[in-house]
Amino acid sequence: MSGLVRFGVSLPDELLVRFDSLIQRKGYTNRSEALRDLIRDNMVEQEWEDGAEVVGVVMLVFNHHSRELQNSITDIQHSHLGTIISTQHVHLDHHNCLEAIILKGRSEKIRRLADLLKALRGVKHCSLNMSTTGKKIA
Numbered sequence: 001m002s003g004l005v006r007f008g009v010s011l012p013d014e015l016l017v018r019f020d021s022l023i024q025r026k027g028y029t030n031r032s033e034a035l036r037d038l039i040r041d042n043m044v045e046q047e048w049e050d051g052a053e054v055v056g057v058v059m060l061v062f063n064h065h066s067r068e069l070q071n072s073i074t075d076i077q078h079s080h081l082g083t084i085i086s087t088q089h090v091h092l093d094h095h096n097c098l099e100a101i102i103l104k105g106r107s108e109k110i111r112r113l114a115d116l117l118k119a120l121r122g123v124k125h126c127s128l129n130m131s132t133t134g135k136k137i138a
């Protein structure tokens with residue numbers, strides 16, 4: 001368990017007014033928690049840039065009736081067993097499916113895999129949520 005350290009921050013007054021307004025809208029009750037989250041976001045972003053081991057979620061929305069596409073999505077997953085840790089399939093409606101693929105591994109590998117999935121014909125939307133293993137984030 002790490003301890004808490006207090007430190008002073010000097011900011012242009014106008015910037016602080018805007019910061020306070022922003023964090024209030026986002027539901028923060030104090031500046032410290034908002035600042036901690038900003039720092040964490042920045043560290044996670046850096047993990048992705050540095051090629052560290054990270055966690056990501058690829059969300060795919062695609063046409064249920066395209067069997068070829070469904071096969072391709074499954075084939076890609078079967079050939080990346082070391083990186084894909086879980087997959088959830090949701091039948092959104094009669095025509096649309098959503099697949100949430102949770103990945104853990106080197107950031108460039110996860111980006112490549114997300115690009116591969118996105119480029120498949122028939123994918124309506126693909127997004128990559130870039131998160132962290134949490135190991136280095138307090």
Ligand code: NI
Pocket residue numbers: 064089090091092096097098
């Ligand atoms: Ni489905």
